[in-house]
Amino acid sequence: MSRVSKTIKNAKVTTFFFFITSAIGFYSRSIFLSRLGDDFIGLTATLQSFLSFLNLAELGIGSAMAFALYKSLFKNDYDRLNELLTLIGYLYKKIGKIVLFGGLLLSLFFPFIFKDTTISLVVIYYVFYVCLFSTLLNYFFNYYLIILQTDQKGYIPTAYLQISHITKICLQIAVLYFSNSFILFTTIELITLTIYNILIHKKIKKEYPWIKFFNKGNKTLLTENKGIIAKVKQMFVHRISGFILKSTDNIVIFSFVNLQSVAYINNYYIITGSAAALLSNFVTGTGAAVGSLVAEDDRIKIQKVFWELMSLQHYIGGLLFIGLYYGINPVIGLWLGEQYIMEPHIVTLILVNVYIDKMCAPITNFINAYGIFHDVWAPITEGVLNLLISIVLAYYFGISGVLIGTFISVSLITLGWKPFFLYKNGFKKPVFLYWIGFFKLLLSFIAAFMLCKFLISSFININQESWILLLVSLTQVGIIILIVYSSIMYLVNPGFRELATRILKIIINAFK
Numbered sequence: 001m002s003r004v005s006k007t008i009k010n011a012k013v014t015t016f017f018f019f020i021t022s023a024i025g026f027y028s029r030s031i032f033l034s035r036l037g038d039d040f041i042g043l044t045a046t047l048q049s050f051l052s053f054l055n056l057a058e059l060g061i062g063s064a065m066a067f068a069l070y071k072s073l074f075k076n077d078y079d080r081l082n083e084l085l086t087l088i089g090y091l092y093k094k095i096g097k098i099v100l101f102g103g104l105l106l107s108l109f110f111p112f113i114f115k116d117t118t119i120s121l122v123v124i125y126y127v128f129y130v131c132l133f134s135t136l137l138n139y140f141f142n143y144y145l146i147i148l149q150t151d152q153k154g155y156i157p158t159a160y161l162q163i164s165h166i167t168k169i170c171l172q173i174a175v176l177y178f179s180n181s182f183i184l185f186t187t188i189e190l191i192t193l194t195i196y197n198i199l200i201h202k203k204i205k206k207e208y209p210w211i212k213f214f215n216k217g218n219k220t221l222l223t224e225n226k227g228i229i230a231k232v233k234q235m236f237v238h239r240i241s242g243f244i245l246k247s248t249d250n251i252v253i254f255s256f257v258n259l260q261s262v263a264y265i266n267n268y269y270i271i272t273g274s275a276a277a278l279l280s281n282f283v284t285g286t287g288a289a290v291g292s293l294v295a296e297d298d299r300i301k302i303q304k305v306f307w308e309l310m311s312l313q314h315y316i317g318g319l320l321f322i323g324l325y326y327g328i329n330p331v332i333g334l335w336l337g338e339q340y341i342m343e344p345h346i347v348t349l350i351l352v353n354v355y356i357d358k359m360c361a362p363i364t365n366f367i368n369a370y371g372i373f374h375d376v377w378a379p380i381t382e383g384v385l386n387l388l389i390s391i392v393l394a395y396y397f398g399i400s401g402v403l404i405g406t407f408i409s410v411s412l413i414t415l416g417w418k419p420f421f422l423y424k425n426g427f428k429k430p431v432f433l434y435w436i437g438f439f440k441l442l443l444s445f446i447a448a449f450m451l452c453k454f455l456i457s458s459f460i461n462i463n464q465e466s467w468i469l470l471l472v473s474l475t476q477v478g479i480i481i482l483i484v485y486s487s488i489m490y491l492v493n494p495g496f497r498e499l500a501t502r503i504l505k506i507i508i509n510a511f512k
Helices: 003-036 038-058 061-075 078-107 121-140 145-150 155-178 182-207 219-224 226-256 259-283 286-296 299-335 344-370 377-397 399-427 432-459 467-492 494-511
Strands: none
Touching (some): 003 155, 038 259, 121 182, 145 155, 145 182, 155 182, 259 344, 286 344, 299 399, 299 432, 299 467, 299 494, 344 399
8 A cells, every 4th residue: 555545544533533533522521511520621631740850751652653663664664663662561561660650650740740739638648640551551551552553554443532532521421410420420431441442452462473573572672773772862851841831731731720620622633633633644654655765765755745734733832823813712611611722822833833843743753754863953952942931931821831831942943043944954954944944834824814803803703602603793704714825825835735635536436
């Protein structure tokens, strides 16, 4: 199966489950908030952030190993693949023990960390240990999932995971109709997760019969793969930055504001995450496809694909920003109630960070594919800046300060430094070529946003009286955005024009 075919299959499976899980997720969120309360929902988000900190011990093994797996898969070198999987298993089991010890140690401080919450410590410990157990399953048993992702077969774990997730949510909703037990609610998650892990492991054994499962690794593997281990160490630093950027926000908000605010902002993240997942289905699996492309080392083709992905990700980020700018608060108001709507400036900051995250995705994918992680100063700087600025500004401005901290640090390092690093060490080309294309894409977005804002304010009245009327209003908004933004992108950006032309040909041929 070709890279394009695998990418399309990943997109089909992800899109299919997206609509099901989104409908169930939005329905269940309102039930969970009303039955379990804002504090419990905020608690689970905070505990997940603590676990993300513990997962720093993972060291970025998966990302560092991926570039080596790409080459071996491309050559069908099964002996080398088994050696790499054995090394991954050896490292993951060592790390799993560290995570287990760290989790137990961290839990000793819960009476002090959560001294002001009304939720029982028994519940807090139980929820945390269930989350910890789910993390340890991946370290000790299902690290083989990396081969599916590398081989662009992410649709397989997606299908299994989403079926498990849907089952879990339905059971939890049923339980809450009869009991508001936090323990029973969390136990369902434990059971469904265990079943998922058993089933996916059996599927991997069937899909890759050549894998020698549970080979016992040893220190000899470390000395024989010093180059990979060096990259693992470099990725550790990058993981720290990723954690600080994505996981400390909840902790800082909890520390400087309250648990309810964590729940409030995560309501917005659910919507932005769901919308991003829907649009990103078109690029599902492209990370692995890029790895395979780089392994071929066709420089002209690499540049062509890079700018196609850049234009596509800018387009997706722009659609998300403009669409959610008009739709997210009305949806929150009808879905959960007016009391859950946050201030406009907070919403704008959330959407700006979503847009930046999308536009940076191709840079990250190509850096990972080339296996160039030696700029360890960059993630350290980014992480320290983000944390310090977020803490200082959170003291004065609350949630807005945290979001501004993320914006400043990402703008300086991910937007500023990473393109230079990729062009110098990966593409071997002058970076001004990147900035010419980048500003074309950015100006296309700004022009589209200004024109859409004028047209929508002039001709559209967003009706929030019912879901049907809101859907009609947002559909009208969406049509304007698609026509305006697509037209500007097509006229101004060659990468988008080439990609759109190719997609249209595929659609026409499919109908023929």
